Amino acid sequence: MPLTNGDIGTSTAHLLPGKQAMDFSKALEVLEKEYPTRDGLDAKTLLDSKINGGLTYNDFLILPGHIGFAASEVALDTPVTKRISLKTPLVSSPMDTVTEHSMAIHMALLGGLGVVHHNCSAEDQAEMVRKVKRFENGFILDPVVLSPTTTVGEAKQLKEQWGFGGFPVTENGTLRSKLVGMITTRDIQFHPALDEPVTAVMSTDLVTAPSGTTLTEANAVLSKSKKGKLPIVDSNGNLISLLSRSDLMKNLHYPLASKLPHSKQLICAAAIGTRPDDKIRLQLLVEAGLDVVVLDSSQGNSIYQIEMIKYIKEKYPQLDVIGGNVVTREQAASLIAAGVDGLRIGMGSGSACITQEVMAVGRPQAASVFNVTSFAARFGVPCIADGGIQNVGHIVKGLALGATTVMMGGLLAGTTESPGNYFVSREGQLVKAYRGMGSIDAMEDKKAGAGGKDSKKSNAGTARYFSEGDRLLVAQGVSGSVLDRGSVTKFVPYLIAGLQHSLQDIGVKSLPKLRQGVLDGTVRFELRTVSAQAEGNVHGLHSFDKKLYS
Numbered sequence: 325m326p327l328t329n330g331d332i333g334t335s336t337a338h339l340l341p342g343k344q345a346m347d348f349s350k351a352l353e354v355l356e357k358e359y360p361t362r363d364g365l366d367a368k369t370l371l372d373s374k375i376n377g378g379l380t381y382n383d384f385l386i387l388p389g390h391i392g393f394a395a396s397e398v399a400l401d402t403p404v405t406k407r408i409s410l411k412t413p414l415v416s417s418p419m420d421t422v423t424e425h426s427m428a429i430h431m432a433l434l435g436g437l438g439v440v441h442h443n444c445s446a447e448d449q450a451e452m453v454r455k456v457k458r459f460e461n462g463f464i465l466d467p468v469v470l471s472p473t474t475t476v477g478e479a480k481q482l483k484e485q486w487g488f489g490g491f492p493v494t495e496n497g498t499l500r501s502k503l504v505g506m507i508t509t510r511d512i513q514f515h516p517a518l519d520e521p522v523t524a525v526m527s528t529d530l531v532t533a534p535s536g537t538t539l540t541e542a543n544a545v546l547s548k549s550k551k552g553k554l555p556i557v558d559s560n561g562n563l564i565s566l567l568s569r570s571d572l573m574k575n576l577h578y579p580l581a582s583k584l585p586h587s588k589q590l591i592c593a594a595a596i597g598t599r600p601d602d603k604i605r606l607q608l609l610v611e612a613g614l615d616v617v618v619l620d621s622s623q624g625n626s627i628y629q630i631e632m633i634k635y636i637k638e639k640y641p642q643l644d645v646i647g648g649n650v651v652t653r654e655q656a657a658s659l660i661a662a663g664v665d666g667l668r669i670g671m672g673s674g675s676a677c678i679t680q681e682v683m684a685v686g687r688p689q690a691a692s693v694f695n696v697t698s699f700a701a702r703f704g705v706p707c708i709a710d711g712g713i714q715n716v717g718h719i720v721k722g723l724a725l726g727a728t729t730v731m732m733g734g735l736l737a738g739t740t741e742s743p744g745n746y747f748v749s750r751e752g753q754l755v756k757a758y759r760g761m762g763s764i765d766a767m768e769d770k771k772a773g774a775g776g777k778d779s780k781k782s783n784a785g786t787a788r789y790f791s792e793g794d795r796l797l798v799a800q801g802v803s804g805s806v807l808d809r810g811s812v813t814k815f816v817p818y819l820i821a822g823l824q825h826s827l828q829d830i831g832v833k834s835l836p837k838l839r840q841g842v843l844d845g846t847v848r849f850e851l852r853t854v855s856a857q858a859e860g861n862v863h864g865l866h867s868f869d870k871k872l873y874s
Contacts (some may be wrong), residue, residue: 354392360452363849371694378688381718387848389831396868399834405644405665411580417733418595427454427741432590434816435580440594446605450612456656457613458594464566471497471637477518503563556578595620598628625655633662651692653699677733697726738806759803
């Protein structure tokens with residue numbers, strides 16, 4: 325019996341005047357029979373531009389579902405191309421203030437993918453790809469091999485160049501030559517005579533495994549030994565490949581790492597343009613071990629990109645190609661027909677991009693992602709939502725609208741692994757430089773052309789915005805700075821945990837189930853007014869400290 329003013333008695337107040345309350349145990353039955361349409365909007369109605377205009381991520385919310393599982397049970401496996409899948413849907417942008425080899429390595433270790441920028445010489449970019457591919461291996465099939473005449477000083481230089489100091493020494497200084505010893509960092513670290521040959525300090529008491537040993541067997545041998553490297557040799561003692569103890573440790577610390585199943589090497593992507601010279605650049609990247617090439621253009625539906633896609637698919641059929649950028653079905657159709665393995669969606673939505681303002685061309689990102697992914701999915705082409713990502717919620721919304729992965733620039737630019745140095749801003753905050761590839765600073769950068777007179781023609785920024793031949797450069801991006809975010813080894817796990825909790829709130833256990841729920845209308849949305857957006861953020865406080873993770 326209800327309580328009235330604290331006293332037990334018969335209440336005359338009803339929630340629905342004149343109607344008796346129904347049996348509470350029938351609530352689910354009544355919901356199913358009397359409310360045939362689910363609460364909220366389906367994605368198609370939400371993203372109908374004729375009704376609601378072009379929407380961005382901030383313009384809507386996803387409605388909660390039923391929680392019947394722990395957040396840790398949510399799987400984030402997702403394809404980034406037709407042939408390659410990742411453990412997490414996170415990709416770093418090919419910008420010269422975001423992704424070089426360090427970012428690409430750590431994004432891959434954490435289950436995502438790094439796309440190495442091309443605002444540098446082709447040789448430098450290939451070297452960055454090579455560092456990613458060598459960082460973590462199963463069997464290292466092309467190890468750095470020393471000859472008996474290599475000096476201690478040269479070995480130290482190689483350690484500085486590659487970042488590791490364990491090298492096999494063979495009779496001829498090549499692979500498939502007789503193994504005679506191993507050099508480690510400890511052997512050369514304090515050796516005073518730099519001109520002495522490595523044979524004077526190398527270890528000859530070696531633990532080896534025969535050719536034909538499986539990766540599991542080799543790992544077992546290495547884990548039992550006290551050696552840092554395990555050489556694999558044939559019946560004649562010739563070096564065939566190498567296994568590293570540090571890779572075993574990385575397998576323990578980074579279980580989600582994006583690796584090729586056959587070689588166990590980290591997956592690496594890199595960007596190129598669509599100029600003739602980019603074919604030479606691509607050849608160097610392929611020789612360095614590139615897995616995915618991203619054609620970097622602000623407007624992907626061009627004859628230049630279509631011809632480049634066809635060229636790559638014919639000459640390098642083993643290489644996956646991601647085309648873009650696109651924001652309409654029509655743009656996407658041209659690239660899909662040309663043979664792309666993935667698409668990159670976004671035009672003018674990046675934090676450092678002013679294309680929409682200056683060129684009056686582009687599309688709000690939510691509308692772009694939904695319309696392009698709905699079309700591309702029919703042909704089995706995965707899509708990357710590129711731009712407009714400011715927080716975990718934006719990542720979830722991009723994935724809910726059909727993207728299989730999201731690409732981040734500004735969100736990662738302030739991390740330790742991004743290129744550049746920290747400096748203190750006028751306000752006394754620790755920041756890092758960040759710039760759009762369409763900014764004047766980026767388009768005038770001469771690293772790509774090695775400082776030559778024609779460096780503008782080799783510049784990634786001018787190529788991306790079709791400005792190589794322009795006497796006057798028109799900026800489509802800005803230069804600025806972003807706050808320090810610490811290391812991606814802490815920031816990316818925060819993003820992953822946030823994604824898992826978000827999908828738990830929505831009531832889905834995986835990204836395919838999220839996409840399926842959106843398609844069949846069980847995952848629902850709601851438009852947000854300006855007042856609703858204000859309500860959904862911090863408000864009404866005199867001051868606050870917004871700490872995102874610990």
